[in-house]
Amino acid sequence: YVNFPHMDTTATRNGDLVLNRHSTFITREHDFPPAKAMLYAAGVPNEEAMQKSPHVGIASAWWEGNPCNMHLGDLGKTIKDSVDREGFLGWRYNTIGVSDGITMGNEGMRFSLQSREIIADSIETVTCAQAHDACIVVPGCDKNMPGCVMGIARHNRPSVVVYGGTQRGGFSKTLQKPIDMNTPSEARGAFILGTLKDWSKDGKYSAEEIISDIEKHSVPGAGACGGMYTANSLATVIETLGLTLPGSSSAPAESPAKLRECERIGEIIRICLEKNIRPRDLLTKKAFENALVMIMAVGGSTNSVLHVLAMAKTAEVNLNLDDFQRVSNKTPFIANMAPSGKHTMEDLFNVGGIPSVMKLLIAGGLLDGTAMTVTGKSLAENVEAWPSLPQGQEIIRSLSNPIKSSGHIEILRGNIAPGGAVAKITGKEGLHFEGKARVFDKEEFLCTSLDNGEIPHDENIVLVVRYEGPKGGPGMPEQLRASGTLKGGGFKNVALITDGRYSGASHGFIVGHIVPEAAVGGPIAAIRDGDVIRIDAENHRIEMPHVSDEEIQERLRTWKPRRLPVTRGTLAKYAHLVSNASEGAVTDIF
Numbered sequence: 001y002v003n004f005p006h007m008d009t010t011a012t013r014n015g016d017l018v019l020n021r022h023s024t025f026i027t028r029e030h031d032f033p034p035a036k037a038m039l040y041a042a043g044v045p046n047e048e049a050m051q052k053s054p055h056v057g058i059a060s061a062w063w064e065g066n067p068c069n070m071h072l073g074d075l076g077k078t079i080k081d082s083v084d085r086e087g088f089l090g091w092r093y094n095t096i097g098v099s100d101g102i103t104m105g106n107e108g109m110r111f112s113l114q115s116r117e118i119i120a121d122s123i124e125t126v127t128c129a130q131a132h133d134a135c136i137v138v139p140g141c142d143k144n145m146p147g148c149v150m151g152i153a154r155h156n157r158p159s160v161v162v163y164g165g166t167q168r169g170g171f172s173k174t175l176q177k178p179i180d181m182n183t184p185s186e187a188r189g190a191f192i193l194g195t196l197k198d199w200s201k202d203g204k205y206s207a208e209e210i211i212s213d214i215e216k217h218s219v220p221g222a223g224a225c226g227g228m229y230t231a232n233s234l235a236t237v238i239e240t241l242g243l244t245l246p247g248s249s250s251a252p253a254e255s256p257a258k259l260r261e262c263e264r265i266g267e268i269i270r271i272c273l274e275k276n277i278r279p280r281d282l283l284t285k286k287a288f289e290n291a292l293v294m295i296m297a298v299g300g301s302t303n304s305v306l307h308v309l310a311m312a313k314t315a316e317v318n319l320n321l322d323d324f325q326r327v328s329n330k331t332p333f334i335a336n337m338a339p340s341g342k343h344t345m346e347d348l349f350n351v352g353g354i355p356s357v358m359k360l361l362i363a364g365g366l367l368d369g370t371a372m373t374v375t376g377k378s379l380a381e382n383v384e385a386w387p388s389l390p391q392g393q394e395i396i397r398s399l400s401n402p403i404k405s406s407g408h409i410e411i412l413r414g415n416i417a418p419g420g421a422v423a424k425i426t427g428k429e430g431l432h433f434e435g436k437a438r439v440f441d442k443e444e445f446l447c448t449s450l451d452n453g454e455i456p457h458d459e460n461i462v463l464v465v466r467y468e469g470p471k472g473g474p475g476m477p478e479q480l481r482a483s484g485t486l487k488g489g490g491f492k493n494v495a496l497i498t499d500g501r502y503s504g505a506s507h508g509f510i511v512g513h514i515v516p517e518a519a520v521g522g523p524i525a526a527i528r529d530g531d532v533i534r535i536d537a538e539n540h541r542i543e544m545p546h547v548s549d550e551e552i553q554e555r556l557r558t559w560k561p562r563r564l565p566v567t568r569g570t571l572a573k574y575a576h577l578v579s580n581a582s583e584g585a586v587t588d589i590f
């Protein structure tokens with residue numbers, strides 16, 4: 001990373017600590033007058049502010065067309081007011097954003113993972129180019145989360161993350177029960193099979209009426225998808241990494257608690273500036289170990305693996321897939337939260353939220369409470385006064401009575417995935433699966449096959465979806481349609497494996513992130529219809545037991561790389577730069 005000139009952290013001006021350590025190089029007396037002319041025009045109020053006030057960038061992933069992002073501009077305004085109250089100069093700007101919920105299942109989804117890199121690029125670019133002294137980032141949707149952390153880890157200037165917050169749950173009038181953003185995909189599966197009408201208890205509503213009701217009421221307002229899906233998983237991770245105020249990940253988007261959090265951010269960024277707390281001071285190996293414990297305890301999405309690896313790579317922390325397995329082995333899975341369980345982040349907020357879970361894990365010796373945070377205090381100090389989880393609540397189990405005694409994430413290796421693969425095994429789906437391969441060279445072909453009723457219910461089948469990795473997709477598009485259809489269609493006899501990703505809302509026997517991917521000639525490219533595939537979560541294996549390594553090599557000898565589906569534009573750039581999924585699929589490792 002570029003090393004920009006900055007004032008020493010102990011430098012003083014008239015006895016006061018210098019807080020505008022970077023911007024002072026463009027605002028000090030008689031230097032760079034055009035810069036100052038531009039800044040006065042933009043709103044610097046007077047000479048004193050020009051000389052002394054730190055410049056604080058406020059980067060939100062605001063945009064109107066997505067519930068996860070549509071309110072972030074308003075949060076950014078509240079944050080700016082709190083920054084101004086400290087006598088600092090808050091400069092709001094936007095990154096981009098892509099909605100996973102909207103792009104899911106169409107070509108737009110190929111742009112989702114690479115949006116993470118563009119968000120990081122934007123924050124690094126604006127902070128460094130404009131000589132900002134500090135940075136507040138306001139992410140809301142899946143890729144916003146790691147993208148913002150990667151951005152602040154790259155520039156490494158005092159920073160705070162404010163999560164946009166989770167959405168409220170919806171309610172279906174036709175089904176007379178709570179629904180969420182996962183319900184439409186599952187309803188689609190039932191619709192195709194002709195069983196959706198049965199979802200309505202008294203048979204009063206037609207399938208069309210049920211679908212229409214679900215579409216209109218699954219997402220009742222602003223905020224990210226409500227279960228422990230990817231955005232909420234990453235928000236939880238980022239809070240555990242110490243980059244937010246306590247409670248940021250569980251406070252709903254439209255709650256007074258979220259507003260209060262935004263009103264305190266000026267005070268927190270002052271602490272970070274005065275104590276010179278920088279992102280990489282917090283993003284230590286200890287902090288990442290804590291984050292992995294939290295992922296396992298609450299059942300975070302498999303996407304967390306990819307994004308945590310990317311954040312660690314960016315912060316130059318040595319973290320790899322084996323760390324996930326090691327922590328998974330020793331961490332009990334205790335959260336009854338969607339998609340594998342039934343509760344939402346809002347439900348968890350109502351019983352204390354993530355700080356109460358942290359308190360439980362610190363008391364149980366699983367989280368290291370000495371890790372430091374943006375408040376200038378440790379995790380343990382932050383949650384000391386927080387209420388413990390109340391007796392009788394059903395969302396978080398006790399450590400002595402977990403849903404599963406180890407974590408739900410399994411790192412698998414074997415002759416299909418010598419570079420690793422990621423499975424989410426909650427125990428409900430069993431630990432072993434063996435079946436015959438049905439190979440699809442894109443998710444859409446599998447979806448067509450499912451729609452045509454070509455996947456039987458009475459035979460164990462491993463559905464292989466390939467050429468969907470970071471390079472091959474390109475962009476490792478998230479897959480939910482097929483797994484949602486399988487769930488809605490009541491399939492109990494299938495496993496899904498892919499070099500792509502699954503949505504955080506997916507559940508069932510699924511394995512993703514297979515490395516090396518098919519597009520670079522990984523062994524997944526050598527699988528043929530009818531090959532027996534064995535998934536053994538107990539021994540962390542994914543393999544073709546009856547196909548030798550020599551046979552795989554022989555098959556790959558005739559394999560030819562495919563022309564990438566795109567050769568120009570942002571996705572082509574991405575496909576050429578991206579690293580493999582086991583390295584977080586980042587674009588700045590050379």
Ligand code: FES
Pocket residue numbers: 068099100101102140141142224225229231
């Ligand atoms: Fe934004 Fe789910 S689509 S969090």
